[in-house]
Amino acid sequence: MDFLNAIVALANFVVVPAIAYGSQLALGALGVTLIYGILRFSNFAHGDTMAFGTMMTILVTWWMQSVGISLGPLPTALLALPFGILATMALVLTTDRLVYRFYREQKAKPVILVIVSMGVMFILNGLVRFIIGPNDQRFQDGERFIISARDFKAMTGLKEGLAIKTTQGLTVVTAIIVVVLLFWFLNRTRTGKSMRAYSDNEDLALLSGINPERVVMYTWLIVAALATIAGTLYGLDKSFKPFTYFQLLLPIFASAIVGGLGSPIGAIAGGFIIAFSEVTITYAWKKVARYLLPEQWEPDSLVQLLSTDYKFAVSFVILLIVLLFRPTGLFKGKSA
Amino acid sequence: MNDTLKNIALFGVVAVLIAITGFTQSWNAALLIVNLGLISSIMAIGVNLQWGFAGLFNVGIMGFVALGGLGAVLVSMPPTTEAWAAGGGGVVLGLLLGAATVIGAIMVMKRMQPGRIRTVTLLAVLIVGFYIFRSVFDPAVLAVEKVNPAVTGYLGGAGLNILVAWPVGGLLAAGVAWLIGKTALGLRSDYLAIATLGIAEIIIAVLKNEDWLSRGVKNVIGIPRPLPYEIDLQKDAGFVETAAGFGFDPVMASTLYVKIGYGALFLTVLLIVLLLAQLALKSPWGRMMRAIRDNEVAAEAMGKDVTRRHLQVFVIGSAVCGIAGAMMTTLDGQLTPGTYQPLRFTFLIWVMVIVGGSGNNFGAVLGGMLIWFLWVQVEPMGLFIMQVITSGMAEDNALRIHLINSAAHMRLLTMGVILLMVLRFSPRGLIPEK
Numbered sequence: 001m002d003f004l005n006a007i008v009a010l011a012n013f014v015v016v017p018a019i020a021y022g023s024q025l026a027l028g029a030l031g032v033t034l035i036y037g038i039l040r041f042s043n044f045a046h047g048d049t050m051a052f053g054t055m056m057t058i059l060v061t062w063w064m065q066s067v068g069i070s071l072g073p074l075p076t077a078l079l080a081l082p083f084g085i086l087a088t089m090a091l092v093l094t095t096d097r098l099v100y101r102f103y104r105e106q107k108a109k110p111v112i113l114v115i116v117s118m119g120v121m122f123i124l125n126g127l128v129r130f131i132i133g134p135n136d137q138r139f140q141d142g143e144r145f146i147i148s149a150r151d152f153k154a155m156t157g158l159k160e161g162l163a164i165k166t167t168q169g170l171t172v173v174t175a176i177i178v179v180v181l182l183f184w185f186l187n188r189t190r191t192g193k194s195m196r197a198y199s200d201n202e203d204l205a206l207l208s209g210i211n212p213e214r215v216v217m218y219t220w221l222i223v224a225a226l227a228t229i230a231g232t233l234y235g236l237d238k239s240f241k242p243f244t245y246f247q248l249l250l251p252i253f254a255s256a257i258v259g260g261l262g263s264p265i266g267a268i269a270g271g272f273i274i275a276f277s278e279v280t281i282t283y284a285w286k287k288v289a290r291y292l293l294p295e296q297w298e299p300d301s302l303v304q305l306l307s308t309d310y311k312f313a314v315s316f317v318i319l320l321i322v323l324l325f326r327p328t329g330l331f332k333g334k335s336a
Numbered sequence: 337m338n339d340t341l342k343n344i345a346l347f348g349v350v351a352v353l354i355a356i357t358g359f360t361q362s363w364n365a366a367l368l369i370v371n372l373g374l375i376s377s378i379m380a381i382g383v384n385l386q387w388g389f390a391g392l393f394n395v396g397i398m399g400f401v402a403l404g405g406l407g408a409v410l411v412s413m414p415p416t417t418e419a420w421a422a423g424g425g426g427v428v429l430g431l432l433l434g435a436a437t438v439i440g441a442i443m444v445m446k447r448m449q450p451g452r453i454r455t456v457t458l459l460a461v462l463i464v465g466f467y468i469f470r471s472v473f474d475p476a477v478l479a480v481e482k483v484n485p486a487v488t489g490y491l492g493g494a495g496l497n498i499l500v501a502w503p504v505g506g507l508l509a510a511g512v513a514w515l516i517g518k519t520a521l522g523l524r525s526d527y528l529a530i531a532t533l534g535i536a537e538i539i540i541a542v543l544k545n546e547d548w549l550s551r552g553v554k555n556v557i558g559i560p561r562p563l564p565y566e567i568d569l570q571k572d573a574g575f576v577e578t579a580a581g582f583g584f585d586p587v588m589a590s591t592l593y594v595k596i597g598y599g600a601l602f603l604t605v606l607l608i609v610l611l612l613a614q615l616a617l618k619s620p621w622g623r624m625m626r627a628i629r630d631n632e633v634a635a636e637a638m639g640k641d642v643t644r645r646h647l648q649v650f651v652i653g654s655a656v657c658g659i660a661g662a663m664m665t666t667l668d669g670q671l672t673p674g675t676y677q678p679l680r681f682t683f684l685i686w687v688m689v690i691v692g693g694s695g696n697n698f699g700a701v702l703g704g705m706l707i708w709f710l711w712v713q714v715e716p717m718g719l720f721i722m723q724v725i726t727s728g729m730a731e732d733n734a735l736r737i738h739l740i741n742s743a744a745h746m747r748l749l750t751m752g753v754i755l756l757m758v759l760r761f762s763p764r765g766l767i768p769e770k
Contacts, residue, residue, distance in 0.1 A: 042526040099756060111393050111525040115690065116759055118683055122752025129745040246678075250537060253530045313541055316534030323523055323531065 006291035008160040012149070013287075018279040019272075020168040020237060023175035026271030027230035028248065029255035030182065030264055031223045037199040037262035038219045039100070041113035046227060046252065048124035051245035052091060053228030054235045055132050057084030058139045065141065073143035073166070075236055084232065088224040095120055096220050104216075121246075128242045137240040142166060167237040178229060179268060182222070186264065191218055199262060250312055251278070254319040260329025269330060274315045281306050281314050343698060343767055350705045357713065364588075367595035369712055370705075374602040375664050377704030379681075380688040381606075381613055381697055382656030388695030388769060389622065390649040391629040393525045396516075396532030398681040399539035400509040400654045404661025405671050406543060406550055407505030412560045413493035419483040419548075424491060426476025427548060430469055437465025480548040490551045498560045502605070502662045509658025510651045512539070517650040521643055536682065543673040556671040563597040566590040598667060605663065606701070609656060613697045625649060626695075684711060687751055691758045695769030702767055710754070711747060718746035 028050060035043045043049075060080035070076050099120060103113055145151075146169050149161025186192035191214075198205040198215045206212060231245065238244070255274045259266025306314065322329060358366035379397060386392040440461045448454040480491060520531040543550050550556060569575050569590035579589030616622050628635040628642055636642055665671050684707065692703020722743040726736040758765065 036526075042530065044529075099760075102760060111391070112759070112763075114393065114526060114529060115686070116756065118686065119752045119755035119759065122683065122748050122755065124752075126745045126747070126749030126752060130742045130749065133742070134745070250530075250534055254534075257527065257530065310538075310541055310545070312534070313538045316538060319534060320519065320531060323527060324519060327523070327527075 002159075002291040005158055005160045006288050008152075008156075008158055008162050009287050009291065012160065012162045014276075014279050014283055016162070016164060016168060018276045020171045021279065022272035022275030023171045024230055024234045024237070024271075025248075025251055025255045025275050026268040027175055027178060027226050027233070028252040029259065029267035029271045030179075031226040031230070032252055032256040033259070033261055033264060033267040034219055034223055034226075036256070038195055038215060039104075039113075041110045041117065042253070042261075044114060044117045044249065045095075045121040045124055046223075047245045047247075047249035048121050048128065048242075049088065049092065049224070050227045050231030050234070050248070051128045051240075051242050052124055053084050053088035053224065054231035054240055054245070055128050055242075056087040057081055057228065057232045058132065058137055058235070058240060060084060061139045065139075071142060074170070075140050075142045075167070077139060077232055077236055078170075081229065081232055085225045085228045088228045089221050092220045092224045093217065096216065125242065125246065132242075134242055137235075139240065140167065140236045165237070167233070171233045171237060174229060174233060178226065182226075182264065185222075191215075195219060247312070251275075251315045254315040257319055257329055258322045260331040263329070263331040266329055266331035273330075274318060277318055278311050278314050282311055343702075346702055346766055347705075350702065350709065353709055354705075357709075361716075364591055364595065367592065367599060369709055371595060371598050371602060371667060372664075372712075373705040373708040374599065374606050375660050375667070376685065376688060376708045377701040378602075378606055378609055378660040378663070379657050379685050380692065380700035380704040381609055382653045382660065383685050383689050384653075384694060384697060384700040385613060385616075385656065386649055386653035387689060388700075389617075389625040389629065390646050391525070392521075392646060392650060392653075393529045394532045394650070394653070395529045395678075395682050395686075396534075396536035396539075397657050397685050398676050398678055399532075399536030400513065400657040401661030401664065401681055402536075402539055402543055402673065402676045403509040403512055404502075404505035404658035404663075405665035407508040407658065408498065408501040408559060408662040408665040409550060409556050409671050410493045410508075411496050411501035411504045412498040413556060414495045415493060416483060416488045416491060419480045419488065419491050422483055423476035423479030423548075426472055427480060427491065430473030430476055433465070433472055434469040437461065437469060440465065477546075477548045485547075485554075488551075490548050490556075498562050498666055501666070502659050505662030505665075506655040506659035509661065510655035513651045513654030514647070517647040521646050521650060533678070533682075536678070540673055540676050543676075550671060550673065553674055555673070557669070559665060559669050559671065561666060561669060562601065563594050566594055569593060602663060605659065609659070610697055610701065617697065684708075684751065687755045689765075691754060691765055693765030693767035693769065696765070696767045699765050699767035699769075703765065706766075707751075707754075711751065714747045714750050715744055718743040718750075 028046065031049075032043060032046050035041070035046070057077055057080045060083045061075075061077045064070070064076050064080055069079065071079055099116060100113065103116060143166050146164045146166055147162070149163040152163065153159075153161045186196055194205065194210045195215050195218060197208065198210055198212065202212075205215075234245075234248070251274050255270035256267050257270070258273055259268070259270025354366050354369060357369060379401065382400075383394065383397060386394050441458055444454065444458050444461055448457065516532070516535050520528060520535070523531060544552050546552065547554065566587075567590075570586045575590070575593075576586045579586055582589070584592070624640070625645060628640060628645055632642055685704075688703035688707040689700055690703070691707055692701070693699025719740065722740050726739055729736040
């Protein structure tokens, strides 16, 4: 029984990737949950907003790389990120002014807003593919590993190596910073409190003199920032391909709903739950089982509960179970 | 001008557009647009039943269309006798065991008192059932897939006539829709949308991975068709003579004949579906459904079981989509799970329903034909416009090359813009609900 090797293998193939993926999902789900809580509709265009933000960041990163600006061991994309965020903010404010405001003033049914967001999704999808093309784009540079598998094995003398990529560490650190900032904003500043009030009870908030258009504007600004950061981190960690961002919509919505739509803490918890479930259920446990079980019980097969092709199915099944047994989600978000 | 005249004029416009395509490009292209447009119209009617009658936002149409295609395979492909002998029994037994586990779990949930004992029993049933299911199912599946994987490697179908497959595809889709509706229909509209989107993804994932059922990504080719093959027509002396009499060469005549034949079949199905949908609309059942849609609270107060009615409409609408899916697979002659993409099916059909007029069956048909025509034609038109715009630039100008290559993506943009314009300025669509 080789506990140390088993733990390292587990950390390398399950825990570290799941934490990184969970942080990315959590940031995406935060955006979705804020829009649901304050603007009261499910934004199907969120995945493509992330794609747009990442695309603008990539374009600025390429320009920076071409004129020789770099950030040393960290990816240059971090420097380009503020520009991407600004561009996305402009985009979402424009779409709100052109598209969503009309339906808000009409007090249209939420389902109509969802269909409208589908239209915006089409447009953003076409726009991103038009500008940058539908193919894979790589834009990371800088140091690749914080600690590579070889170095780890040399340091500890174990058979299993633990590799932590720079992008994974960056994701976790950025996610923590963003979440802390967001919660400080929502809880301590006056604007944040007015947003929460508007989300809880619209009529009472209006009676207190809160300006709804301001609240909506701040919501879109924050959502744009969250979407761009989430998208860029995902693109740095894996790679940028417009179609993938559309596919991410399902796990992101699953995370937001599992945690409770409208509740920021729920979005974060949901993100990690979905990420860990996806990775754990589709991981081939044979290696870890070999380290932990005595020789006679060693498994022949891969001990993989579901094949990796069913990854999205896992997040969906969890979503369905939560919706059936606890529709308001884990942290009691809005249900109506 | 009165309504009927306006509607006829709208259909006339679409007919003229298609005729223009026939004259300027080719009749084959125009007929292809007509055939796929007819299929899309049937899907639009199915969606319209769910949205227009009951206000259900089903974003999982792709899954039901794929199930219809699977039905076509399961009915019309010849059975692979070796595979059945090797593992067929095991596969069926495994599926039954899996179903028994699920039913057992549901019964435990319903019959026992809530509490710790119930949770433990539930987990025990699920875990034990899962292991038994896998231990029977996996070796059988492996045996089936080993049989001649390059050509078959799956269980095959029932070997019946392909036209039987169309209603069977609809039944298959209806069955799955019933299961899904039972679980997901109590949810709010936003949640239902996401749930149905996820279910469609799962159905496609199953089709792509379960090789024993549908050959997965190896695709099923050579699906039988109700009309003769073009090659056989070209070899038939009688046909060649008749074609020459009309002034067509054999190749052209055979392709046109097959396409017109399909068009006639699809048109028949469309007219039957349309007739049934109109009868349903005008009937007391249809009026009740729309009353439930407009004021659910009042309907529940009057004692209507809203969820059960929604389930009825959900199943019927999905069955119609399944029939259209079977027809489409017949037209393609092959089942390719990789082509079922959410953008192509689900959202495009929704654009058709909304632009055509939600709640109106003729609107759905008009939307189907018009949007499909635009979807196909926007690409060459966009290319043409791009070439005109960039004609002033040098041949190898990077911007020019990029713009011309990206003209294909104008499709998505155009669809989005059309959807938004219609929702903003004419939300009831071209042919509104009466």
